[in-house]
Amino acid sequence: MNALVLRAVGKTYGGRRALRDVSARFEPGRVAAVLGPNGAGKTTLLGILSTLLSPSSGAVHWGDQPLARGSDLRSRIGYVGHDPGLYGDLTARENLRFFCALHGSDATAGRVDRLLARVGLGDVPTDAVARTFSRGMQQRLALARALAHDPALLLFDEPSAALDPAGAAWLQAELAAERAAGRTVVLVTHDLEATAAIADQVVILRRGRVVADETRPGGFAAEALRGLYRDATGG
């Protein structure tokens, strides 16, 4: 698997610059957290990495291939947002069958059941539609949906928002498992505690610019990360 490399990426909406000269490198087998205050450009960055947005300047490469909007490489990307990205009127199995089939991956009942079991939803009633699930169950199903096509890059946007402590702990274990599986994991979050517990790399954005980019394969101490964040953002 290859590294994801951003070179001087900028994004402008109308006259407003959401990202300016953002350069970073995300390696496989690592969890990278993108931090920053509201409006720093984190979600825009994730939009560009997911190929749903195109940069106004600069370039993103995944290995030797450019990662542009609508690129075929999107079939190797899994995305979990703070909204689950599911159809509330379909059951868990119907949702997974649909997305597996759309990605051209195995959509058989056995595979779908294995995906559900992997995210702890193996015993979910077959006739329960997704909108009746708790927030935590929806987030688990969203992860199963994102993993349905066995992506090499996993993007998370505020994945632990609205999760209870047990759900957040489950998510951390999942992120660690994805890292161990050799995937590149990039998550956008405000949660410094969770970041310290799981991230190997921290990229801090402020007003669209990278103000800190540190990699510590052993992880970050919570206090050190808080200090880094405070120094970088001034808050």
Added chain:
Amino acid sequence: MAERATSPGFLRQALRIAAKDLRIEWRSREVVMTMTFLAVVVVLIFSFAFVVEGARPPAPVVAGILWVAVVVSGTVALARVFDREREGEAIRSLLLAPAPRGSIYVGKVAATACLMLVTEAVLTALCVLLFAARADAMLARVVLLLALGTIGFAAVGCVFSAALLRARGRDALLATLLYPIIVPILIAGARGTAHLLDMAAPDLEAANFWTQFLFALDILFVIAGLWAFEPVVSGD
């Protein structure tokens, strides 16, 4: 990691997306019931206004009522066709899948057209019943006109519906943007239907002209829709 999956074909993806929408609708029947209810109300209101005891309304009036009901009920379908993608941000998952944007568009058009055709079956039966319209061989030609009009309507409407996915007041905006564009469909459908429903002497030549005109409009609108859908739905 598993071996990379192969991307399924355009039409298969479109069918999957249409089947998903129809499955959701089959479960709730929410859109088709609302469409049919509105269409029946429109026809009933016009029937009170135009049906005088013992006198059959003229064919152009019946044709006009039928097509107005089609447009009103079809607008309900279009207003909802992308709502289910917006709820829970399912549209993001859909756009990240390796399905060509065109196949998403074709799937949405197909699903919308299916819902409209169900309502139109009820509408046509109601018009035959209330207005003593022709229920003979001409009816098959009317059905063809309705099907062609429905495809054109859905082809234009799905582009606008996608464009207004995140707009406030999108229901009002949808009708405002859509109706001027679909005027040619409405004219062709109503004129063609009127020629076919004429009890004295159906004008087949004129009806054929309007049928071909609708067919040409469908081709134009579907091509334009395929071209416009990608930038519209990406919304970058």
